Amino acid sequence: MSMTCEISRHATTACLIIKGNVYESDAKILKQKFLSLPLGQIKEVVIDLGEVKYFGSSAIGKLLLFYKNLAAHNGVLRVTRTPDFMAQLFSDLRLDSLFEINRA
């Protein structure tokens, strides 16, 4: 199942709903999606991973890069509906020390 990423905005909050497998090639598309967000105008970004089947390390790299850029603009990142297998991986990588991660 190939990746899809829908973006919506409500005032200063942006929501990204990611679905499918996020392989190395999809990670590049994800980066473009992240880059399309006007960080100066956004205070919070919520990423919904509820429908993600696989999230590779390249995708985690893009997520970290995005987190750094957002933090540099004083924005907050929140990852929601994280499937258990990914929550475990994120926990292994201690990403929960950088931003809020909610399980599915």
Place this chain on the structure above:
Amino acid sequence: MIAPGSYALLKQLTVLYVEDEEGIRGQVRRFLADKVGQLWCAADGDEGLALFQSHHPDLVISDIMMPGINGLQLAEAVKRFCPATPVIMATAFNEFEYLQQSIETGVDAYLLKPLNLEAMIQSLCNSGKQVLRNRELAESRLRLQEYHQAAEEERHLVAELMAAMMRPERLADPQIQFSLEPTDLVSGDMIALNRARDGRLYLMLADSTGHGLPAALNLLPLNYIFYRLSEQGLPVALLVEEMNRAIHEHSPADRFVAALVAVIDHRNRVVEVWNGGIPAALLVNENGETSHVFNPCHLPLGVVGPELTADTEIYQWREASQLVLWSDGLIEAKNEAGEPLGHERLTALLPATRPPERFQALLAAARHHRGNILPFDDCTLILTELPGN
């Protein structure tokens, strides 16, 4: 009416014209000679075939009825030798019975005799466009092949460099068994082993973002730092902080390296571990019971800057044990049903196997789970013996 640009197109083409009637041949030669890039004329099929084989023209125009091999036989020979070469047949009304045969031969176009020179130019242009498209395609294919070959050579060079930097001579330690199965020619996982001068064993499993060449390049500075500092028996924390600084300063911001660095002091039965993002490493006794877990307690290398303080975990084992660690690629590898291998499947095997067979049992289970499905990440398994008294 000849379309603008047609003459420029014709100038890029080489043409073979075959006609046994001297008068027509001379007329066409005079008409085409200064319009096409190069023109060869032949008086019969045999001469035409010889010219074709020696000059490989882009296009062939041929009469049908000729002494020796006729136009259709020539067309057959041309198509056999070079199927992409367009062949245009000059056909008189009374030779129309050859039309069916021409179609079967793969003739590309027909000109009616007596020849209308303007129609001939038009037909040459139509076929010439295809010739130019084929030429561009062939050039693109050649460039792509050259690029691919250069990229492959570079990949092999990096693979050799990586293999040499992995110091295979140091990986041959009687207390270590390992398997590293890359998904690409070069691996994004790396194992490093080194004995310090005081006999302590330093061990590192590093897993760089992604896989293949970009992942491997990120590992090179780590390898260098690991061997340089472990040689001197320096603290694990110092190795980790140095490696973190290198990745943070020199790698792109979205590149990080999960790593586990350990030093094993067999004399005092102490193991010291720093785990930044590698799945939990297990200390397992002879019965396969887990006596200690080295959980990943830190962010991977390169995520934070010099503010990283590399707190390590120190554990003293009492009975003969084994330190088992694996990269996420191993436990995330899926079977045909799309199920990942998972931590639990492997840990369930530990009590079911005797220590000497444990490594092979884990490896066999991982491979059996994957079956014919290729993993999408590099898979590494390491087992280190920690002898008791």
